[in-house]
Amino acid sequence: MTRAQANLVALAVALVLLTAAVGVALAATSGAFVAADSEPRDRAAARGVADRLVAAGGPLADRPNVLNASVVADLDAGALHAAVPATRNRAVRVTLNGSVVAETGDAAGGATVRRVVLLERTEAFTRRPALGQNGTLRLAPTASATVRLDAAANVTALWAAGRQVRHDPAGLVGTFDLALDRAGPTRLRVNGTGPVPPGAMTVTTRPWSTETAVLAVTVDG
Amino acid sequence: MGRAQLSLPLLEAGVGVLLVLAVVAALALGSPADAGTDRAQLDTYAADLGTVLATAGDGGPRLATALASADAFADNRSALLARARALAPANVLVRVETPLGAVGHEPPRDRPVGVARVPTVDGVATLWVWYP
Numbered sequence: 320m321t322r323a324q325a326n327l328v329a330l331a332v333a334l335v336l337l338t339a340a341v342g343v344a345l346a347a348t349s350g351a352f353v354a355a356d357s358e359p360r361d362r363a364a365a366r367g368v369a370d371r372l373v374a375a376g377g378p379l380a381d382r383p384n385v386l387n388a389s390v391v392a393d394l395d396a397g398a399l400h401a402a403v404p405a406t407r408n409r410a411v412r413v414t415l416n417g418s419v420v421a422e423t424g425d426a427a428g429g430a431t432v433r434r435v436v437l438l439e440r441t442e443a444f445t446r447r448p449a450l451g452q453n454g455t456l457r458l459a460p461t462a463s464a465t466v467r468l469d470a471a472a473n474v475t476a477l478w479a480a481g482r483q484v485r486h487d488p489a490g491l492v493g494t495f496d497l498a499l500d501r502a503g504p505t506r507l508r509v510n511g512t513g514p515v516p517p518g519a520m521t522v523t524t525r526p527w528s529t530e531t532a533v534l535a536v537t538v539d540g
Numbered sequence: 541m542g543r544a545q546l547s548l549p550l551l552e553a554g555v556g557v558l559l560v561l562a563v564v565a566a567l568a569l570g571s572p573a574d575a576g577t578d579r580a581q582l583d584t585y586a587a588d589l590g591t592v593l594a595t596a597g598d599g600g601p602r603l604a605t606a607l608a609s610a611d612a613f614a615d616n617r618s619a620l621l622a623r624a625r626a627l628a629p630a631n632v633l634v635r636v637e638t639p640l641g642a643v644g645h646e647p648p649r650d651r652p653v654g655v656a657r658v659p660t661v662d663g664v665a666t667l668w669v670w671y672p
């Protein structure tokens with residue numbers, strides 16, 4: 320009966336081999352299991368935060384996918400927490416074209432979602448025109464304009480793009496905010512009892528420039 | 541009888557080790573997670589490009605300008621493609637298909653491609669984006 324005794328040694332060796340293989344396999348794949356378990360959560364969180372940041376009603380964007388450059392410049396961890404509560408208790412990093420805008424915690428790994436956005440800068444531009452009695456001023460494209468009129472301006476009505484937007488037969492005096500069509504230039508016309516002398520009227524427009532950018536949101540944990 | 545008797549437990553153990561290694565290899569090589577992630581990111585890019593082309597940007601909404609008429613499309617097709625390429629990240633290629641024609645190369649068939657359909661008043665535009 321020597322055969323059965325020899326097989327006992329072989330069985331022991333086989334068990335050791337198989338156990339070692341299983342051990343190596345588990346060590347190699349446990350990383351994949353951990354990643355598969357946590358990455359979808361990170362990815363869903365990153366997608367949610369990014370959606371919020373580029374949404375028109377969100378903390379950064381004026382219109383869908385158009386971010387306000389000055390608001391982006393002011394963004395920090397506290398502002399991010401306040402604007403997007405989902406970033407609390409998570410390590411979140413927001414970058415724009417690769418440079419970090421805001422960071423909460425240390426997002427070393429995790430999942431990243433990238434969005435295509437426009438970064439829009441607006442710069443106030445003020446002019447003090449002298450106009451005739453029914454003079455016209457051509458404004459470069461702007462979403463809004465602020466017109467300040469003194470009593471000396473002799474203006475009773477303001478017209479923008481062919482529509483009367485302000486009217487007071489006793490004379491328009493004060494500061495008036497006009498919402499304009501940003502798609503093209505606007506003709507601003509005054510009606511008055513006399514010409515507008517220099518300095519009696521100021522018009523502030525807010526022309527903008529945009530650049531393309533990639534907003535990346537990384538969430539880890 | 542110790543002659544050529546092959547040890548059966550060792551043979552079984554060898555088969556078992558091969559089986560375990562096959563599972564490891566399948567996990568390491570065959571995981572489709574990356575392809576799905578790429579596809580989701582490309583879909584996001586396509587949707588963003590569609591939003592910007594349809595609503596905003598310097599020179600106004602490019603899609604509306606280009607889709608106003610056949611002549612407008614002929615005049616604006618290169619501007620539309622240039623705008624889409626400028627918007628897309630550097631490592632992404634773009635194709636825009638509209639009811640009036642298409643600009644950009646054909647997307648590949650063997651790699652993940654993101655797609656977004658953008659409704660406009662002149663019909664539905666389809667954007668394709670992919671990594672080169």
